[in-house]
Structure formats: C-alpha cells, structure tokens
Amino acid sequence: MSQVLAATGIGVRFGGVRALDGVDLAVHGGEVCGLIGPNGAGKTTLFDVVSGIRRPDEGRVLLDGRDISRRSPVWRARHGMRRTFQRQQLFGQLTVADNLLVAQEWRGGRRKxxxxxxxxxxxxxxxxxxxxADSYAGVLPVGQARMAELARALADPPRVLLLDEPASGMSGEERGQLAVVVRHLADEEGCAVLLVEHNVAFVMELCSRVVVLDLGTVLAEGDAADVRENPAVRDAYLGTAAST
Structure with a gap:
C-alpha cells in the first residue's frame, strides 16, 4: 500500500500549552487507521491541521508526497480530502439528497x-x-444524521477520509452499517481512512492499525491487538476495560 497522507513533526501551541508536540502520522491507501486517546489528547487538533482548518506551528502535511501545509481546506477538498465533524454539519433545511448534491456543486454545469x-x-x-433521500436532514435522528454526513463526504469520491467520532449516537445496527461502508471504501476503492472514535471496541474491530495520542504526543502505534495489550495505553486510556 502506498502512503497517501502523512503528518510529520506536527506541533501546535495554544498560548503556553502544547496541544501537539512532534506528532508523526501516516495513512496508506486501502487502510483504515484508528486514532484514539483520552479527551484533550490532541486528536481533533490534529484533524484540524490535516484538513487545513488550522496551520501548525511546526511540521508538514503531505498528500501523495506533496507538501500541502499551506493549502486551504477548499484546495484539499478538491484534491480528494473529506472530513466529518464531532458536531454534525449537515444543511438541516435541505433534503438528504440535496446535501449530497451540494457536495458535488463545485464541479458545476447543468448538463452534469x-x-x-x-x-x-x-x-x-x-x-x-x-x-x-427526500427527508429534511435537520429532522433525522442522530444515528441517521451521522450516516447522512458520511454519505455527503462520499458523494464526491474521496482519496482521504477523516472521520471524527462517526459512530457517536449510533445504534449497534447503524455501527455495523457504518463499518461495512468504511471497509468497502478502503478495500474496494483504495481510500485512506483516518478514524477518531471513543468506542474502543469499534475501533479495534474495524481498524487495521491504531495510533494512540496522549498529551499531544504519540504514545503507541501498531495493530489493534498490540495496542490493546500495551501497558502504557492501558494506563493512559483503556484502563481495566482493555482486559475485559
């Protein structure tokens, strides 16, 4: 698998607080990589840097080996980067289908x-x-709204997909559907997927590799089984639930 997305030496400061400190991360095509860690570990800040919402104080972001650190979120989106958010960002007064059409609007042309x-x-x-399809997005239950936001991210085929807590508020059946869609995207379409999620069992089942952040640094990285058994990860995040 070729490396599609890389973040190297990422540092972000908020005043005197270092939210990220020398973080390195890479995601390959066809891979679902999980990013976990306790609240305040820096996961969403890293997503903001990768997606172009925040410019890092140190480090670079690479897409297919190209330095995109100074590129805008719009430029990144038009070159195949998609993202969902912890707080849903659907257009509530549009139908679900129209939300997906909006995501493709930049391609233009009535004939298309x-x-x-x-x-x-x-x-x-x-x-x-x-x-x-014809339901208004603003009245959907949380689980369906999460899936609709994922669908909008897929409307224009992604090269890189950043999912920020996509399973939050979903039922078990909805999480199963989410897993099927994400795995198909990686396995069949070769998309590089980076997933932030607090449901550890879901992450360990879905992701081929897991990266753990703690206090703005990478605490551990490896396949799910290795990360689950890592004593430092247990102490920082998983706790006794890891052995249950």
Whole structure:
C-alpha cells in the first residue's frame, strides 16, 4: 500500500500549552487507521491541521508526497480530502439528497446534474439511506444524521477520509452499517481512512492499525491487538476495560 497522507513533526501551541508536540502520522491507501486517546489528547487538533482548518506551528502535511501545509481546506477538498465533524454539519433545511448534491456543486454545469444525481442516489443506497433521500436532514435522528454526513463526504469520491467520532449516537445496527461502508471504501476503492472514535471496541474491530495520542504526543502505534495489550495505553486510556 502506498502512503497517501502523512503528518510529520506536527506541533501546535495554544498560548503556553502544547496541544501537539512532534506528532508523526501516516495513512496508506486501502487502510483504515484508528486514532484514539483520552479527551484533550490532541486528536481533533490534529484533524484540524490535516484538513487545513488550522496551520501548525511546526511540521508538514503531505498528500501523495506533496507538501500541502499551506493549502486551504477548499484546495484539499478538491484534491480528494473529506472530513466529518464531532458536531454534525449537515444543511438541516435541505433534503438528504440535496446535501449530497451540494457536495458535488463545485464541479458545476447543468448538463452534469444528471450524473451528480446518479452518484448521490448510489451513495445513499450504499449507506442505507435511499428511503430518506427526500427527508429534511435537520429532522433525522442522530444515528441517521451521522450516516447522512458520511454519505455527503462520499458523494464526491474521496482519496482521504477523516472521520471524527462517526459512530457517536449510533445504534449497534447503524455501527455495523457504518463499518461495512468504511471497509468497502478502503478495500474496494483504495481510500485512506483516518478514524477518531471513543468506542474502543469499534475501533479495534474495524481498524487495521491504531495510533494512540496522549498529551499531544504519540504514545503507541501498531495493530489493534498490540495496542490493546500495551501497558502504557492501558494506563493512559483503556484502563481495566482493555482486559475485559
């Protein structure tokens, strides 16, 4: 698998507090990489840096080996980077289908509208949302809204997908559907997926590799089994639940 996304030596300061300190991270095509850690570890700050919302004080972000550290979020999105957020960012007064059309709007052209609609319909079917295409996004239950936000991120095919707590508020069945969609995206389409999630069992089952942040630094990295058994990770985050 080729390396698609890399963050090297990332440092971010908020006044006298170092939110990230020399963080290195890489995600390969076809890989689902989990990013876990206690609250305040720096996970969302790292997502902000990678997606271009925040510029780091030190370090670089690379996409397919190209330094994109000074590129805008819009530029990154148009070059295949997609992101979801902890707090849902759907357009509540639009239908679910229209949310997906908006994500493709930048491609323009009325003559291409039929193609965008076809793509939106296919993604909604894949995400189990086709029956909700004409429902307003603002009235969806949390689990369906999370899936709709994922569908919007997939409407324009991603090269890199950043998922920030996508399973929060989902039922067990919805998490299963989420896992199927994400695994298909990685396995069949070669997308590089970076996933932040507090549901450790979900992360360990879905992700081929896990990175643990603590106090702004990388505490551990490896496959799920190795990370689960790491004593430092247990002490910092997993606690006694790791052995249950």
């Amino acid at each position: 509208l039929a193609g965008r609609r076809s793509r939106a319909a296919a993604v909604l079917r894949e995400c189990g949302l086709d029956a909700l």
